Amino acid sequence: xxxxxxxxxxxxxxxxxxxxxxxxxxxxxxxxxxxxxxxxxxxxxxxxxxxxxxxxxxxxxxxxxxxxxxxxxxxxxxxxxxxxxxxxxxxxxxxxxxxxxxxxxxxxxxxxxxxxxxxxxxxxxxxxxxxxxxxxxxxxxxxxxxxxxxxxxxxxxxxxxxxxxxxxxxxxxxxxxxxxxxxxxxxxxxxxxxxxxxxxxxxxxxxxxxxxxxxxxxxxxxxxxxxxxxxxxxxxxxxxxxxxxxxxxxxxxxxxxxxxxxxxxxxxxxxxxxxxxxxxxxxxxxxxxxxxxxxxxxxxxxxxxxxxxxxxxxxxxxxxxxxxxxxxxxxxxxxxxxxxxxxxxxxxxxxxxxxxxxxxxx
Amino acid sequence: xxxxxxxxxxxxxxxxxxxxxxxxxxxxxxxxxxxxxxxxxxxxxxxxxxxxxxxxxxxxxxxxxxxxxxxxxxxxxxxxxxxxxxxxxxxxxxxxxxxxxxxxxxxxxxxxxxxxxxxxxxxxxxxxxxxxxxxxxxxxxxxxxxxxxxxxxxxxxxxxxxxxxxxxxxxxxxxxxxxxxxxxxxxxxxxxxxxxxxxxxxxxxxxxxxxxxxxxxxxxxxxxxxxxxxxxxxxxxxxxxxxxxxxxxxxxxxxxxxxxxxxxxx
Numbered sequence: 251x252x253x254x255x256x257x258x259x260x261x262x263x264x265x266x267x268x269x270x271x272x273x274x275x276x277x278x279x280x281x282x283x284x285x286x287x288x289x290x291x292x293x294x295x296x297x298x299x300x301x302x303x304x305x306x307x308x309x310x311x312x313x314x315x316x317x318x319x320x321x322x323x324x325x326x327x328x329x330x331x332x333x334x335x336x337x338x339x340x341x342x343x344x345x346x347x348x349x350x351x352x353x354x355x356x357x358x359x360x361x362x363x364x365x366x367x368x369x370x371x372x373x374x375x376x377x378x379x380x381x382x383x384x385x386x387x388x389x390x391x392x393x394x395x396x397x398x399x400x401x402x403x404x405x406x407x408x409x410x411x412x413x414x415x416x417x418x419x420x421x422x423x424x425x426x427x428x429x430x431x432x433x434x435x436x437x438x439x440x441x442x443x444x445x446x447x448x449x450x451x452x453x454x455x456x457x458x459x460x461x462x463x464x465x466x467x468x469x470x471x472x473x474x475x476x477x478x479x480x481x482x483x484x485x486x487x488x489x490x491x492x493x494x495x496x497x498x499x500x501x502x503x504x505x506x507x508x509x510x511x512x513x514x515x516x517x518x519x520x521x522x523x524x525x526x527x528x529x530x531x532x533x534x535x536x537x538x539x540x541x542x543x544x545x546x547x548x549x550x551x552x553x554x555x556x557x558x559x560x561x562x563x564x565x566x567x568x569x570x571x572x573x574x575x576x577x578x579x580x581x582x583x584x585x586x587x588x589x590x591x592x593x594x595x596x597x598x599x600x601x602x603x604x605x606x607x608x609x610x611x612x
Numbered sequence: 613x614x615x616x617x618x619x620x621x622x623x624x625x626x627x628x629x630x631x632x633x634x635x636x637x638x639x640x641x642x643x644x645x646x647x648x649x650x651x652x653x654x655x656x657x658x659x660x661x662x663x664x665x666x667x668x669x670x671x672x673x674x675x676x677x678x679x680x681x682x683x684x685x686x687x688x689x690x691x692x693x694x695x696x697x698x699x700x701x702x703x704x705x706x707x708x709x710x711x712x713x714x715x716x717x718x719x720x721x722x723x724x725x726x727x728x729x730x731x732x733x734x735x736x737x738x739x740x741x742x743x744x745x746x747x748x749x750x751x752x753x754x755x756x757x758x759x760x761x762x763x764x765x766x767x768x769x770x771x772x773x774x775x776x777x778x779x780x781x782x783x784x785x786x787x788x789x790x791x792x793x794x795x796x797x798x799x800x801x802x803x804x805x806x807x808x809x810x811x812x813x814x815x816x817x818x819x820x821x822x823x824x825x826x827x828x829x830x831x832x833x834x835x836x837x838x839x840x841x842x843x844x845x846x847x848x849x850x851x852x853x854x855x856x857x858x859x860x861x862x863x864x865x866x867x868x869x870x871x872x873x874x875x876x877x878x
Contacts, residue, residue: 300778302774302777302778321777322774322777322778323777323778323780323781323782326780327778328778329774329775329778331771331774331775333769333771335769335771335772335774335775337772337775337776337789337790337794338794339793339794348776348779348781348789349779349780349781352776352779352780352781352782352785352789353780396779397778397779400779400780
């Protein structure tokens, strides 16, 4: 178990920057996820931490030790790949014992450790089988046992669930979290799937185009996205662009092409600032006509009338498009209300409080 | 319409006939050879020719095996690192280098023989020796080992090597415990091709062999030239054919046919 510190890591391939000046501190026992779209540099960064790629500039420290130029072998890491990558010519037990065997550990010690590790991942008694005889999920469990057997300082995961089907992903992501908690390892996990990242992380690092966009907890990233990229990448979002028209006691009023929106932002804005506003579809309520007499009584500082454009019933939720003065807003409806929506063309009233404001980039 | 004479049935018969005809063309000469090798002095059926093979020709077969095995070992030592370097590293001129390394395959045996005699005698001042013969065989046959090994390595995802490294394996441990076992079939295919070629090579051998070595193919050649075609010589030829055939069968048994795709054996 080590803390991990990245200091100005940069990787350049010819003229393209895969990773640009990334500094990051990861505490001992922490579970940190690198989240971003494909090609954002998250896998490159993970492979740099593992030592499979040498950075063009910057330093990597495990605890106080500078490991920047150490081979993966000398770093004592556990790397779980996208594919289980079990050695197909070795039995499950020999796969799990591989890391100890190459270090020259005695056979009986290895056998004991292999048994413990297989029990840990719930595959006791599978030792004699060959990898090809296991299902994809079982293979990935063996891969986990294999990296844990060497007692690594840091666990690195490169989208380990992306090759599995959905149900398996659900259960296995919690197994990974459980194992990390039980063993107390520091873990760095790469994924492009935000529900996965939200489910298992202590902190999430959102990356885009080789840079870090935001580091924070699930709540930070969901409620207070720091950049337009994060606001648009995490969940679905309605975006508006406008100008701040008044600031009063922490309440900011924004004029977005004639739509007057009130919000209580986290950071300070001044009149005349150009801003981007984001309203999450799940934070907008469809109001009944009965509610229409007193806006403040029902607790919404923004209330608009609109026309129901489209209703997409998705099962657990319904996605509704509401046209407000020619601007389409997405509203996600859950609960019993979703079952009684008129199909389209009806007049509706919507209300919302939470608006994320971000200064418009120049 | 008569089912027996439907178009489909006729094509079936025609294609079968074609296959059997081709098979006959290939098998006929060998069948004739086997028949001749089983003929006694008065034209009767006899096994005594084969007794002769394992008597007076043992030494020749022994030399053939010995030269083949030494060649295989040296080929292995050259081809494994060469293939790894060609597949896993990027450098300018890589494809050109591979083309150059495959060149001996396209050089006629006689040209290779003369070139080697010149090189050994006049450049290195080596008189002909057993090692000279082995090296000549290596020069002519190592591309046969290199090519299947390169193909097998290209098919092997690099993730296995990365996994081994991350688990703490050294480069050598990664080669021996992961890479070589996983490209085993490719290496096996290469060894098989090399063995068959070297075991049966006689033209290059004639050029560079020392006087005290007579391999089986050279013996067959000498006997036919000096004594005409005797049933005993035919028996030696049959034995050589059977050895090559067994090598192929053994390979099929262990690895199946897929690793020989693209070679002239399949």
